[in-house]
Amino acid sequence: MITHQDASFQKAIDAAESLPVDDREELLEILRLRMAEHRRDEIAANARETLQAVREKRAKFGTVEDLKKDLLGN
Numbered sequence: 001m002i003t004h005q006d007a008s009f010q011k012a013i014d015a016a017e018s019l020p021v022d023d024r025e026e027l028l029e030i031l032r033l034r035m036a037e038h039r040r041d042e043i044a045a046n047a048r049e050t051l052q053a054v055r056e057k058r059a060k061f062g063t064v065e066d067l068k069k070d071l072l073g074n
Contacts, residue, residue: 016027053059060070068074 016024019027050059060066062070
C-alpha cells in the first residue's frame, strides 16, 4: 500500500528528475550541506546533554569492561 508519505517522496523525486542536470547537481549539493548542518546540530545537542550529565554527576566513567558489567548487571 502506498502511503501519503511515499507519494510525497515520489513526487519529490519526480520533481528533481524533471530538473536540468546542472540544477539536479546543485540540488544534491544543497541537500548534502543541509544534512551535514543537521548532523552538526545533533552532535552539538548531544555534547550539551553530555556536559550537563557530567555537571550533574549523572555520567559514568570507566573501561569497556566496566560498561559490559554495567549493561549485564554484574
